[in-house]
Amino acid sequence: KWYFDPVCVALVFSGKANARSSILVQLRHIPAVGGPSIPLLFYLAAAKFARCPDGVLQEGYEKHHGSAFKVALPNRWLVVIAGLEGVEDIRRRPDSGLSISAGSNEQFQRELILGSDLHGIRWHVDVIKTTFTQDLPTILLELLDELPSAVQGNIPCAHEWTTLNVRSAVINMVAQVSNRAFGGLPLSRSRAYLDLAIRFTVSRMKNANVVKIMPRVLRPIAVRLLIKTRSALLEGTTYIEPIIRTRRAKMKRFGNDWRDRPNDLLQLYMEEATERRNTSDQTVAERLFLTNFASIHTSSMSLTNALQDLAVFPEHIAALRAEVEEVVTSEGWTKAAVDNMWKVDSFLRESQRLHTVARFALTRIALKDLTLIDGTFIPKGTFIAIATSPPHRDHRHYQSADVFNPFRFSRTREETGVVSAAQAFTHTSAKWLAFGHGKHACPGRFFAADELKALVAYIIVNYDIKADDSDDASSGPATSPASGGKDTANTSGKIMVRKRKSDSAALN
Numbered sequence: 001k002w003y004f005d006p007v008c009v010a011l012v013f014s015g016k017a018n019a020r021s022s023i024l025v026q027l028r029h030i031p032a033v034g035g036p037s038i039p040l041l042f043y044l045a046a047a048k049f050a051r052c053p054d055g056v057l058q059e060g061y062e063k064h065h066g067s068a069f070k071v072a073l074p075n076r077w078l079v080v081i082a083g084l085e086g087v088e089d090i091r092r093r094p095d096s097g098l099s100i101s102a103g104s105n106e107q108f109q110r111e112l113i114l115g116s117d118l119h120g121i122r123w124h125v126d127v128i129k130t131t132f133t134q135d136l137p138t139i140l141l142e143l144l145d146e147l148p149s150a151v152q153g154n155i156p157c158a159h160e161w162t163t164l165n166v167r168s169a170v171i172n173m174v175a176q177v178s179n180r181a182f183g184g185l186p187l188s189r190s191r192a193y194l195d196l197a198i199r200f201t202v203s204r205m206k207n208a209n210v211v212k213i214m215p216r217v218l219r220p221i222a223v224r225l226l227i228k229t230r231s232a233l234l235e236g237t238t239y240i241e242p243i244i245r246t247r248r249a250k251m252k253r254f255g256n257d258w259r260d261r262p263n264d265l266l267q268l269y270m271e272e273a274t275e276r277r278n279t280s281d282q283t284v285a286e287r288l289f290l291t292n293f294a295s296i297h298t299s300s301m302s303l304t305n306a307l308q309d310l311a312v313f314p315e316h317i318a319a320l321r322a323e324v325e326e327v328v329t330s331e332g333w334t335k336a337a338v339d340n341m342w343k344v345d346s347f348l349r350e351s352q353r354l355h356t357v358a359r360f361a362l363t364r365i366a367l368k369d370l371t372l373i374d375g376t377f378i379p380k381g382t383f384i385a386i387a388t389s390p391p392h393r394d395h396r397h398y399q400s401a402d403v404f405n406p407f408r409f410s411r412t413r414e415e416t417g418v419v420s421a422a423q424a425f426t427h428t429s430a431k432w433l434a435f436g437h438g439k440h441a442c443p444g445r446f447f448a449a450d451e452l453k454a455l456v457a458y459i460i461v462n463y464d465i466k467a468d469d470s471d472d473a474s475s476g477p478a479t480s481p482a483s484g485g486k487d488t489a490n491t492s493g494k495i496m497v498r499k500r501k502s503d504s505a506a507l508n
């Protein structure tokens with residue numbers, strides 16, 4: 001199972017197959033993609049996968065569609081299930097057979113990096129899925145109120161064209177507006193807290209990747225020596241705990257008659273903790289800080305890609321802007337307006353389709369031996385997942401799948417007037433896996449969609465955007481013929497922006 005583990009390698013070579021090494025043998029029937037699967041040479045496959053993960057996954061998807069293949073990670077095999085029936089099969093299986101907790105622990109090394117207390121907690125997922133999503137109409141009003149400060153604080157307001165480093169501007173904007181919805185004011189305006197949340201998110205991803213390539217026996221030492229993530233988490237909670245104390249005092253004093261009860265995730269976490277009685281305020285604070293990890297990276301990468309797509313295809317800005325101006329003029333900056341931004345929704349989904357942020361979904365560990373729907377045997381302990389990008393680029397699922405067509409998901413509505421949930425950014429299916437699929441699909445996707453739509457809408461009515469035409473910007477990758485000679489997103493990481501002179505105060 002752990003082919004990097006010297007003990008395991010020694011056992012394989014000495015022929016003493018035990019439970020750990022036997023999984024190597026047991027996975028022999030699953031074809032490897034990206035390189036050889038024989039002992040030690042699988043490092044070649046691991047190196048190739050590290051260099052070109054999307055190419056390897058696409059190759060595996062095409063060769064083994066309807067079945068499974070394996071790719072070499074630095075420390076173990078990952079079995080990737082390819083094809084619609086396989087996705088449905090995985091999503092239907094209970095956690096007792098395929099565990100999401102064990103899967104995300106393997107992916108993010110939660111137990112080692114965060115400690116076993118936090119690793120097992122899952123009640124926050126239910127809160128995000130239920131009350132937080134139900135309360136979005138009011139929570140979104142807070143978020144919308146934060147837009148001017150977050151956007152104008154990170155995108156220059158000059159009326160001349162200015163170069164913008166899109167990734168760093170976006171991560172700051174997303175951190176600020178998200179934390180307005182997570183912990184309210186003044187938390188969302190605390191630069192020190194936001195920097196900590198961003199640093200924590202980035203370093204936790206990096207640390208998980210470092211820990212994963214280390215031999216298993218050295219991992220706990222590495223965590224202690226190298227990783228400051230846990231202390232960043234503790235520091236993050238020091239900003240939240242005083243807010244909890246103040247709110248607890250008010251909750252005690254006013255009970256349900258508390259009129260200015262805050263509309264944010266922290267309040268919902270606190271109320272859930274009160275129900276659960278044995279949940280401490282420190283756990284609530286840690287949970288809130290950790291929610292940044294699930295949301296900041298994914299949402300900011302999605303918005304970065306979307307803004308870069310806008311810069312590469314500025315001809316679509318006018319149609320998006322017209323939609324936003326129409327709905328905001330009639331509804332104001334409200335949830336209803338955001339719900340009616342179908343073109344913006346479609347544009348975000350198309351951007352996500354071609355630049356899917358989460359490379360894998362339905363990441364699981366088999367807790368027992370299983371046989372998949374196509375007959376593939378999956379031994380206990382196998383790490384499995386679905387690769388998200390290949391189905392999104394599959395010509396069987398999307399017409400002209402390689403072409404960036406921002407309104408492909410809003411066209412049905414425009415033509416027929418029928419609102420189809422299956423066309424929405426938040427939809428999940430075996431073909432649309434940006435948020436996973438099934439009972440463990442991303443619980444924050446309704447919030448993420450509203451947040452991203454609001455940010456894109458606010459930015460396009462207030463700014464002009466175009467591709468960066470400076471010399472160093474042209475050093476990006478070559479254009480792709482599949483996208484009509486233009487490369488979508490991820491060129492130089494820079495775009496040009498210019499503040500618009502808007503006539504309508506209602507829009508900004």
Ligand code: HEM
Nearest residue numbers: 294295298299302358361362363435436437440442444448
């Ligand atoms: C565009 C932004 C986002 C993307 C692309 C995204 C994507 C995903 C994906 C692919 C998964 C794994 C699902 C699976 O394995 O089937 C996931 C899980 C999760 N996401 Fe998101 N996410 C986004 C935003 C958010 C936000 C804003 C929040 C919080 C408010 C959030 C909270 C979570 C949580 C808590 C889980 C774990 C669910 C579980 O363990 O059952 N996500 N997300």
